[in-house]
Amino acid sequence: MLRIVCVAGARPNYMKIKPVMDALERRGAEVVLVHTGQHYDESMNDVFFRDLGIRPPDRFLGVGSGTHAQQTGRVMTAFEPLLEELTPDVVVVVGDINSTLACALVTAKAGPLLAHVESGLRSRDWSMPEEVNRVATDRVSDYLLASSPDAADNLRAEGYREDQIHLVGNVMIDTLFANLERARATDVLDRHGLTPGGYGLVTLHRPANVDDPEVLAGLLKALGEIAGGCPLLLPVHPRAAARLAELGVPGGIRLVPPAGYLDFIALQDSARIVLTDSGGVQEETTALGVPCVTLRDNTERPITVEQGTNVLAGRDPARIVSTVTRVLADPPPARRPELWDGRASERIAEVLLTGGPSGQRARPTDTAS
The missing domain is CATH 3.40.50.2000 (Glycogen Phosphorylase B;)
Structure with a gap:
């Protein structure tokens, strides 16, 4: 053995x-x-x-x-x-x-x-x-x-x-599929007063996005414009908590505590769109068929762009807003890589x-x- x-x-x-x-x-x-x-x-x-x-x-x-x-x-x-x-x-x-x-x-x-x-x-x-x-x-x-x-x-x-x-x-998708029905059975949407397809989900934790106040302020500006047409929920990563508290967030963006695995999968599964700087979220949204906009200039998971639902928007506020507007109007088709x-x-x-x-x-x- x-x-x-x-x-x-x-x-x-x-x-x-x-x-x-x-x-x-x-x-x-x-x-x-x-x-x-x-x-x-x-x-x-x-x-x-x-x-x-x-x-x-x-x-x-x-x-x-x-x-x-x-x-x-x-x-x-x-x-x-x-x-x-x-x-x-x-x-x-x-x-x-x-x-x-x-x-x-x-x-x-x-x-x-x-x-x-x-x-x-x-x-x-x-x-x-x-x-x-x-x-x-x-x-x-x-x-x-x-x-x-x-x-x-x-x-x-x-x-x-x-x-x-x-x-x-x-292997991330192994875990996702093994727990998807349990996630869908949670009451996380009710707890946050959400309806399926009625909100966008945001995650921010990369040092390049949250450690520089100027960069984070630009991202929040873009998210504020997006929230005018699609309310946004942002579970706060511990890394970003202090900066977000210091800068404040625009109206339409609701900060909530970090979500557990099942709750977070349920939030992704029912979101109209997900905005993220996380590699794992790019993969999970691709598997779930949920439109994803990545707030980075590059990705180590290009297959989520080529075969999935992910779109790279970079960190320029104007580009982020235009990309999200386009994705909301014409979501990419749901596709999942073979393996x-x-x-x-x-x-x-x-x-x-x-x-x-x-x-x-x-x-x-x-x-x-």
């Missing part, structure tokens, strides 16, 4: 690690869940564990917040002796947060095989810390588990060998437990140049 360590550190990881753990355990693997504690508060952690039915972590590192260097260093320092104690066969990291990179670096030096879920995503924007984390994590990984063909193509273009690359589909079928985690388990079709499980002898 293989021992597999699965690492989570923050809210974006939870929806990705849950189906992978379930699929591995169904096939007899011993799964150890390690929570680094990169994000840890009631609204961003405990409620998601409850909503998703994730068991309490087997190990909690409690690293907390800090600068990128401080946080990454604390995770590495805490994870290294744990890895030596557990002696796993494989370590699975997901996404692109600091914990992902930190645990990947420790694993690569310690010897266990390393699998990266959501490998190959690229925004090509090096001002994003997540882009650095993605590229560096892929560089030291043995199993590159890609969620879409464009991600696999990125890896090939960077020189990775074909036997390292596995196109498995999107976003709710079975990505099963394909991941097949790769990790059998080595995939090639049957190879050895660490590669050469890597990307």
Whole structure:
């Protein structure tokens, strides 16, 4: 029986690690869940564990917040002796947060095989810390588990060998489909006095959008114009709370506390439009067939634009307003990528437990140049 360590550190990881753990355990693997504690508060952690039915972590590192260097260093320092104690066969990291990179670096030096879920995503924007984390994590990984063909193509273009690359589909969509009916049964719309199709949903949390008061003020100006024709609901991310309180929001935009997973899926599912800077929300709206406008100049998930319901608007207020106006008048057709079928985690388990079709499980002898 293989021992597999699965690492989570923050809210974006939870929806990705849950189906992978379930699929591995169904096939007899011993799964150890390690929570680094990169994000840890009631609204961003405990409620998601409850909503998703994730068991309490087997190990909690409690690293907390800090600068990128401080946080990454604390995770590495805490994870290294744990890895030596557990002696796993494989370590699975997901996404692109600091914990992902930190645990990947420790694993690569310690010897266990390393699998990266959501490998190959690229925004090509090096001002994003997540882009650095993605590229560096892929560089030291043995199993590159890609969620879409464009991600696999990125890896090939960077020189990775074909036997390292596995196109498995999107685990976020596994979790979405597994919980969609439960989400639709919640009373979140009634609690907020909303009707299906009668509001827009907004999320803002990227540092480039919320840390600069001038940028955030421009975004709020655009949202205020949009809210004149479509009322907007904005669950406040802890990162943005202070800035929003300081700047104030225009009329028509209602601030509410952060939503749990089920409530947030229900809010997306019934929205007329979603405006976001989140990569995961771009994917979820594509799977739900809900029009999405991304408040960024680029995306590491271009498949949501090419095959989904997502439109890039950038951060210029006038462009945002014109883009949203166009999307509201003529919504993009609902389309979902082929492998976003709710079975990505099963394909991941097949790769990790059998080595995939090639049957190879050895660490590669050469890597990307």
